[in-house]
Amino acid sequence: DSHYSPGYYWLGNNTLKVPLVLHKENRQRLVSLFLSNHKETIQKNSYILLEGGKSVTLYDSDHEPLFKQEKYFFWAFGSDMPDCYGLISLDDALNPISTLVIPKLPAEYATWLGEIHSCEYWKSIFLVDNVIFVEDMTEFLVKNNATTLYTLSGVNADSGNSLTTPKFEGIEKFNVDTKLLYNDFSECRVYKSPKELEVLRYACDASVSAHKAVMKNIKIGMKEYESEAEFLHHSYKHWGCRNVGYTCICAANANSSVLHYGHAGEPNASTIRDGSMCLYDMGAEYHGYSSDITCSFPANGKFTEKQKIVYNAVLDASRSVIAAMKPGVNWVDMHKLAERRILSHLLTAGLLQAANGVDELIENKIGSIFFPHGLGHFLGLCTHDVGGYGGDAVPKVNSLRTTRTLKAGMFITVEPGCYFIDHLLNGAIADPVKSKYLNIPVIETYRKFGGVRIEDDVFVTENGCENYSSDLPRTVEEIESFMKK
Amino acid sequence: DSHYSPGYYWLGNNTLKVPLVLHKENRQRLVSLFLSNHKETIQKNSYILLEGGKSVTLYDSDHEPLFKQEKYFFWAFGSDMPDCYGLISLDDALNPISTLVIPKLPAEYATWLGEIHSCEYWKSIFLVDNVIFVEDMTEFLVKNNATTLYTLSGVNADSGNSLTTPKFEGIEKFNVDTKLLYNDFSECRVYKSPKELEVLRYACDASVSAHKAVMKNIKIGMKEYESEAEFLHHSYKHWGCRNVGYTCICAANANSSVLHYGHAGEPNASTIRDGSMCLYDMGAEYHGYSSDITCSFPANGKFTEKQKIVYNAVLDASRSVIAAMKPGVNWVDMHKLAERRILSHLLTAGLLQAANGVDELIENKIGSIFFPHGLGHFLGLCTHDVGGYGGDAVPKVNSLRTTRTLKAGMFITVEPGCYFIDHLLNGAIADPVKSKYLNIPVIETYRKFGGVRIEDDVFVTENGCENYSSDLPRTVEEIESFMKK
Ligand SMILES: [Mn+2]
Ligand SMILES: [Mn+2]
Numbered sequence: 026d027s028h029y030s031p032g033y034y035w036l037g038n039n040t041l042k043v044p045l046v047l048h049k050e051n052r053q054r055l056v057s058l059f060l061s062n063h064k065e066t067i068q069k070n071s072y073i074l075l076e077g078g079k080s081v082t083l084y085d086s087d088h089e090p091l092f093k094q095e096k097y098f099f100w101a102f103g104s105d106m107p108d109c110y111g112l113i114s115l116d117d118a119l120n121p122i123s124t125l126v127i128p129k130l131p132a133e134y135a136t137w138l139g140e141i142h143s144c145e146y147w148k149s150i151f152l153v154d155n156v157i158f159v160e161d162m163t164e165f166l167v168k169n170n171a172t173t174l175y176t177l178s179g180v181n182a183d184s185g186n187s188l189t190t191p192k193f194e195g196i197e198k199f200n201v202d203t204k205l206l207y208n209d210f211s212e213c214r215v216y217k218s219p220k221e222l223e224v225l226r227y228a229c230d231a232s233v234s235a236h237k238a239v240m241k242n243i244k245i246g247m248k249e250y251e252s253e254a255e256f257l258h259h260s261y262k263h264w265g266c267r268n269v270g271y272t273c274i275c276a277a278n279a280n281s282s283v284l285h286y287g288h289a290g291e292p293n294a295s296t297i298r299d300g301s302m303c304l305y306d307m308g309a310e311y312h313g314y315s316s317d318i319t320c321s322f323p324a325n326g327k328f329t330e331k332q333k334i335v336y337n338a339v340l341d342a343s344r345s346v347i348a349a350m351k352p353g354v355n356w357v358d359m360h361k362l363a364e365r366r367i368l369s370h371l372l373t374a375g376l377l378q379a380a381n382g383v384d385e386l387i388e389n390k391i392g393s394i395f396f397p398h399g400l401g402h403f404l405g406l407c408t409h410d411v412g413g414y415g416g417d418a419v420p421k422v423n424s425l426r427t428t429r430t431l432k433a434g435m436f437i438t439v440e441p442g443c444y445f446i447d448h449l450l451n452g453a454i455a456d457p458v459k460s461k462y463l464n465i466p467v468i469e470t471y472r473k474f475g476g477v478r479i480e481d482d483v484f485v486t487e488n489g490c491e492n493y494s495s496d497l498p499r500t501v502e503e504i505e506s507f508m509k510k
Numbered sequence: 511d512s513h514y515s516p517g518y519y520w521l522g523n524n525t526l527k528v529p530l531v532l533h534k535e536n537r538q539r540l541v542s543l544f545l546s547n548h549k550e551t552i553q554k555n556s557y558i559l560l561e562g563g564k565s566v567t568l569y570d571s572d573h574e575p576l577f578k579q580e581k582y583f584f585w586a587f588g589s590d591m592p593d594c595y596g597l598i599s600l601d602d603a604l605n606p607i608s609t610l611v612i613p614k615l616p617a618e619y620a621t622w623l624g625e626i627h628s629c630e631y632w633k634s635i636f637l638v639d640n641v642i643f644v645e646d647m648t649e650f651l652v653k654n655n656a657t658t659l660y661t662l663s664g665v666n667a668d669s670g671n672s673l674t675t676p677k678f679e680g681i682e683k684f685n686v687d688t689k690l691l692y693n694d695f696s697e698c699r700v701y702k703s704p705k706e707l708e709v710l711r712y713a714c715d716a717s718v719s720a721h722k723a724v725m726k727n728i729k730i731g732m733k734e735y736e737s738e739a740e741f742l743h744h745s746y747k748h749w750g751c752r753n754v755g756y757t758c759i760c761a762a763n764a765n766s767s768v769l770h771y772g773h774a775g776e777p778n779a780s781t782i783r784d785g786s787m788c789l790y791d792m793g794a795e796y797h798g799y800s801s802d803i804t805c806s807f808p809a810n811g812k813f814t815e816k817q818k819i820v821y822n823a824v825l826d827a828s829r830s831v832i833a834a835m836k837p838g839v840n841w842v843d844m845h846k847l848a849e850r851r852i853l854s855h856l857l858t859a860g861l862l863q864a865a866n867g868v869d870e871l872i873e874n875k876i877g878s879i880f881f882p883h884g885l886g887h888f889l890g891l892c893t894h895d896v897g898g899y900g901g902d903a904v905p906k907v908n909s910l911r912t913t914r915t916l917k918a919g920m921f922i923t924v925e926p927g928c929y930f931i932d933h934l935l936n937g938a939i940a941d942p943v944k945s946k947y948l949n950i951p952v953i954e955t956y957r958k959f960g961g962v963r964i965e966d967d968v969f970v971t972e973n974g975c976e977n978y979s980s981d982l983p984r985t986v987e988e989i990e991s992f993m994k995k
Contacts, residue, residue, distance in 0.1 A: 026763075028779040036779055037733050084563065084580045086892050087669035091757050092774035095569045105774050135933045136882055139768045139776040184572035248522050251747050258743035262736045267777060272576050278511075283624045289577035289590050291624040292752060294513040294521055397621055407571050448620045 031149040034103065034312050036265030041227040043312045047220035048103035049123070049152050052113055054218070055101065056121040059175075059209045066205065067173070072166070073101075073113040073206060074174040076191035080107035093268070096406040097177055097188070099313050100214055104151055110162060110191065115175075124155040126162050163195030173200040179207030182414040183402075183426060208415060215403060215412035216434035221314065222484060225405070225436060228316040229482050229493040231264035231309040236320045236497060239305060240508055245325055249275040249293035252305060260309035270315025270408040274306035277324055281475030282444040284398055297324045302332055302475045308408065315408050317438050318494050319480030326508030328501050331470070335443050335477050336501060338370030342441035343479045343499075346400065350439075350483060350490040355430045357422055360400040363441040364392035371395065371443075376467050391462050393423060394453045397446070401438035402426035404482055410436075435485040439492075444476030516634040519588065519797050521750030526712040528797045532705035533588035534608070534637050537598055539703070540586065541606040544660075544694045551690065552658070557651070558586075558598040558691060559659040561676035565592035578753070581891040582662055582673070584798050585699055589636055595647060595676065600660075609640040611647050648680030658685040664692030667899040668887075668911060693900060700888060700897035701919035706799065707969060710890070710921060713801040714967050714978040716749035716794040721805050721982060724790060725993055730810055734760040734778035737790060745794035755800025755893040759791035762809055766960030767929040769883055782809045787817055787960045793893065800893050802923050803979050804965030811993030813986050816955070820928050820962050821986060823855030827926035828964045828984075831885065835924075835968060835975040840915045842907055845885040848926040849877035856880065856928070861952050876947050878908060879938045882931070886923040887911035889967055895921075920970040924977075929961030 028036055035042040060067060078095040082088060094105045102111045102125055110126035125148075130141050144156035157165050166174075174196070177188045190203055217225060238259045239252045253273040260266040274287040277297040281304035287293050297303065306319040321339070323332055342363035349362060368386045371377045379385040386392070403410035403426070413427030414420075422428050427437070450468065453459040481494045498507040513521055520527040545552060563580040567573060579590045587596045587610055595611035610633075615626050629641035642650050651659075659681070662673045675688055702710060723744045724737045738758040745751040759772040762782040766789035772778050782788065791804040806824070808817055827848035834847060853871045856862045864870040871877070888895035888911075898912030899905075907913050912922070935953065938944040966979045983992040 026780045028777055036735070037781060078569065082669050082671060083578060085666040085669060085671045085673045086581065087666065087671075087894055088578075088756065088892065089773070090575060090578075093568060093573075093575075094774075096571065107774070132933060135768075136931055137768070137770045138773060139765075139771060181570040181572065184567050184570060186567060186570040186572075188570045248750075250521070250750065250752065253752075254743050254747035257746070258739050261742070262739035265733075265735065267735065267738075271573065280624075283620075283622070285622045286624060288574070288623060289579075289592070292513055295511045296522060407573060409572055446621055448617060 029150045032152055038265070039263075040265035041224065041311060043224055044220060045103045045150065045152055047218065047224070048101060050218055050220060051213070052101050052121055052123055053119065055210060055213045056113060056115060057118045058213055059206065060115060060118045062209055063205060067115055069116060069172065070170045071115040071173040071175065072171055073115065074176050074191060075101055075111040076176070076188070077102075077104070077109035077111065078107055091268070094313065095188070096313065097210060097214075100406055102151060102153070103312075105313070108159070110159065110193070112162070112166070122155070123153040124157060124165065125151055125153045126157055126159055129158040129160060159193065162193060163198065166199060171199055173202050175202050175206040177207050177210060178203035179211065181411065183409040211411040212415050214405060214410065215415065216432070217405060217436045217484070221405070222436070224312050224314040225316070225482070226493055228266065228309055228311045228314050229318065231260045231266050231311065232307065232316040232318045233494055233496050234264065235259035235309060236305065236307065236318060237507070240320065240322060240498075243297065243303065243324060245297060245299045247297050249277050249280070249295050249297060252303075253287070253293050253307070256305075256307045264309060264311070266309035266311050268310040270308040270310045270317055274304070276304045276475065277301050279473040279475045281321070281477070282446045284444070299325050300329065302477060304476060304478055306478065306480060313406050315404065315406070316482055316494070317404050317408050317480060318482060318497070319440060319478045320497060321477040321479060322504050322508065327505060331474065333501055334370065334374045335471075335474065338367045339441050339443050339477045339479050340499065341370060342366040343439055343481065346439050346441065347481065347483060347490060347492055350431060350485060351488060352431055352433050352485060355428075356400065357419075357425065357428050360425055361387070363400050364396055367396055367441060367443050368392055376464055376471065377462055378464050379462055386462055389458060389462060391453075391459060394449050394459070395443045395445075396441060397424065397444070397449060398442065399423070399425035401440050404436050404438050431485045433485055433487045437483055437485065438480055439483050440478055440480035442476055442478035445471045445474045446476070447472070514635045517637055523750070524748075525750035526709065526796060528709055529705060530588045530635065530637055532703065532709070533586060535703055535705060536698070537586050537606055537608055538604065540695060540698045541598060541600060542603045543698055544691065545600060545603045547694055548690060552600055554601060554657065555655045556600040556658040556660065557656055558600065559661050559676060560586055560596040561661070561673075562587075562589070562594035562596065563592055576753070579798065580673070581798065582695060582699075585891055587636060587638070588797075590798070593644070595644065595678070597647070597651070607640070608638040609642060609650065610636055610638045611642055611644055614643040614645060644678065647678060648683065651684060656684055658687050660687050660691040662692050662695060663688035664696065666896065668894040696896040697900050699890060699895065700900065701917070702890060702921045702969070706890070707921070709797050709799040710801070710967070711978055713751065713794055713796045713799050714803065716745045716751050716796060717792065717801040717803045718979055718981050719749065720744035720794060721790065721792065721803060722992070725805065725807060725983075728782065728788065728809060730782060730784045732782050734762050734765070734780050734782060737788075738772070738778050738792070741790075741792045749794060749796070751794035751796050753795040755793040755795045755802055759789070761789045761960065762786050764958040764960045766806070766962070767931045769929070784810050785814065787962060789961060789963055791963065791965060798891050800889065800891070801967055801979070802889050802893050802965060803967060803982070804925060804963045805982060806962040806964060807989050807993065812990060816959065818986055819855065819859045820956075820959065823852045824926050824928050824962045824964050825984065826855060827851040828924055828966065831924050831926065832966065832968060832975060832977055835916060835970060836973060837916055837918050837970060840913075841885065842904075842910065842913050845910055846872070848885050849881055852881055852926060852928050853877055861949055861956065862947055863949050864947055871947055874943060874947060876938075876944060879934050879944070880928045880930075881926060882909065882929070882934060883927065884908065884910035886925050889921050889923050916970045918970055918972045922968055922970065923965055924968050925963055925965035927961055927963035930956045930959045931961070932957070
């Protein structure tokens with residue numbers, strides 16, 4: 026009666042029972058791709074070596090934040106145990122022999138942290154071929170005449186960071202290649218398997234359900250963080266999601282123009298005021314897979330005319346993109362499409378002016394004043410999932426997190442937004458080229474409006490795409506009717 | 511309308527408004543003690559230099575866990591901003607000139623993370639004498655003819671870890687002393703000021719309220735994590751506590767014998783069974799100060815005879831200790847008192863046997879089979895707060911987190927427990943000396959019982975002590991009556 030049973034992760038009740046063969050299939054996919062791309066290079070008795078996350082304490086204290094597994098390791102092995110390694114033999118593409126390497130726990134572990142399970146037990150849970158102790162890893166590799174160990178080292182396009190090369194006693198006995206694996210592995214993670222999609226669908230369902238509960242229960246005068254508390258509670262108690270993929274953004278009032286509001290320095294601490302827009306960006310995580318969903322709605326349940334203008338601009342962008350998404354479509358074009366839709370609404374509504382229409386606005390980069398972030402990003406085990414600048418990506422365009430051409434199997438957020446951000450407006454007004462496209466007196470009436478973002482999680486299919494968060498009220502009418510008490 | 515206003519931290523509604531002069535007083539206390547202890551050593555133009563926590567991302571990703579401030583820095587400055595330093599001049603014991611050193615934020619910060627405030631703004635919030643940018647820190651120190659910078663470096667008794675010495679450009683221009691400050695600073699943190707106690711009382715009140723809500727709403731067949739979800743929600747939504755001091759331990763069934771259950775590897779995922787004990791150890795945190803409270807109760811609201819025996823043994827230990835606590839009493843003696851009370855109950859109930867009574871059990875170390883952890887620990891900004899092995903402490907006794915003599919102003923948990931832990935029982939049964947004190951057939955009927963812990967947060971006053979968590983139902987009768995539907 027725990028979260029693990031042989032071959033499954035499950036939190037009971039109505040939560041999703043995840044077959045851990047998901048990760049065995051992931052290992053097979055990885056080895057197949059890696060071997061097929063590097064047939065000539067990879068020698069017999071080579072292994073992929075992954076290092077799981079280490080348990081950590083904060084500063085000098087013994088405070089242990091809730092452990093979160095390193096995501097490449099998790100993708101391949103599905104284990105949330107700290108201080109592990111994983112070995113995958115490269116000798117057989119179809120059935121790669123997989124070895125989970127776990128720490129040998131001291132007897133006191135049973136007193137403080139729980140029952141110490143046998144290697145056989147973990148083998149049955151995670152469907153691997155071997156489970157060995159960290160201290161026996163070198164001997165295991167020597168006995169199997171291991172030649173080269175392929176490890177992960179490559180720059181994460183969102184953070185600029187890289188994983189460090191594993192260090193364990195005896196690693197110097199082997200040839201360690203830190204270069205070859207990274208691109209193939211991150212590319213593998215880009216395409217979601219049917220079993221991964223089931224988990225992602227569940228995480229999305231949990232978030233949709235929790236977002237709806239939050240919208241239903243919002244009251245003028247509440248603190249923003251009360252909505253965060255409700256989202257976390259709903260997705261944990263009813264859906265078993267202990268973690269969120271990222272810190273909840275619960276922004277009301279003008280705060281909705283701060284794209285990553287909600288962090289420790291801006292802790293969702295404002296009072297929700299009548300007449301203001303809420304922008305709630307929150308995503309539950311289950312078995313390591315994250316959703317990432319934003320709902321924007323009027324705090325009092327009824328859109329003002331101004332709110333309708335901005336909201337419908339963003340909704341049109343969102344729906345236009347989702348209607349256009351299919352394999353072969355380039356993401357930069359989707360971003361431009363969203364920008365064009367938003368600008369044309371602002372033009373129609375008289376916030377912008379241009380003798381030659383929207384094209385002139387686009388040429389003069391008016392879009393990024395109101396829509397300063399990228400249209401979306403890959404989503405999976407990471408909120409900003411890997412691979413955005415792999416494949417056919419061209420170098421970074423503005424703040425886009427990917428510039429790739431869509432392919433079936435990709436899972437990506439669609440999150441156009443329109444914001445009234447003081448320092449961007451001030452910069453544009455002060456810019457002689459840009460200011461002439463702004464109807465400044467009208468725009469000034471939108472100061473402190475905040476912003477609108479509509480974010481969905483979308484799977485690219487063979488012929489088009491499927492929106493996993495489509496069960497949310499999204500149109501003005503749907504939202505107003507849903508929020509009616 | 512944010513969590514900060516000039517001189518205050520406040521989350522609105524009914525939450526506690528914390529005067530940030532609390533931290534100014536802390537700085538004064540620290541400088542007074544440090545100067546009076548090292549009059550001869552400390553030269554003119556010396557400074558205390560503290561380094562706040564850095565913002566971090568997980569592994570190679572751009573995932574930022576919610577920032578938690580380094581606690582020494584927080585104690586002195588009260589700011590939850592990452593990447594800061596603090597300087598406190600040592601030239602004036604009564605009114606030490608304090609300088610908060612903050613990062614200069616790039617213009618894009620306003621788009622992504624929020625309004626960029628001026629140095630004057632932060633000065634008014636935190637009641638410091640100066641606010642400067644990190645890049646100007648060296649110049650500031652040079653201009654003020656700084657000689658020695660005293661930094662923190664010393665071994666945390668609970669973790670064995672130490673803070674690292676700050677590194678910033680130009681630090682080599684000064685004499686950096688890493689030795690002198692640590693003991694005085696950790697000693698200062700041991701004694702809670704009236705303003706700190708108000709925050710601690712509030713954190714305790716929040717936890718008491720949330721524990722009660724959890725007890726009221728528990729149902730057989732629920733998952734343990736549903737209780738965690740409820741505690742987190744209650745203390746956040748109604749009390750503004752976004753963080754807990756440590757990961758929630760929600761242990762039902764035999765899990766209640768795992769002292770630190772609830773971590774990622776044992777994620778409160780069992781189904782709560784009829785007839786089982788719940789051991790719920792959860793503590794809300796407000797403005798960085800943590801509570802740490804454990805309630806043990808029968809899942810179905812009605813104690814069995816066995817549960818009464820074990821519970822009353824622990825309750826007697828708890829009440830005996832709290833009745834005895836006052837300045838001058840040594841904590842090791844309190845631990846022994848608790849152990850004695852527990853053993854005498856187990857003896858009376860026939861689980862143990864000893865021709866010469868409890869003394870014989872104690873001499874033969876029977877206590878730690880059932881009560882294998884220390885009686886309690888200092889509590890404050892850290893759950894296991896600093897200073898347990900400062901002052902008059904003797905070297906570590908068993909697993910005690912302090913061996914000190916109580917003094918007025920200390921804040922400490924009282925948390926006796928009695929557990930039936932398979933591997934400790936098996937070890938004792940196999941031990942020819944210990945086994946003869948065990949009534950093995952009776953003890954075998956307690957296998958899978960789990961355990962009981964009763965944890966209160968207690969302030970040591972001039973004449974005795976005050977229990978900040980006294981508003982919980984604690985006796986068998988109180989609990990049964992409270993849980994009655
Ligand atoms: Mn997103
Ligand atoms: Mn404790």
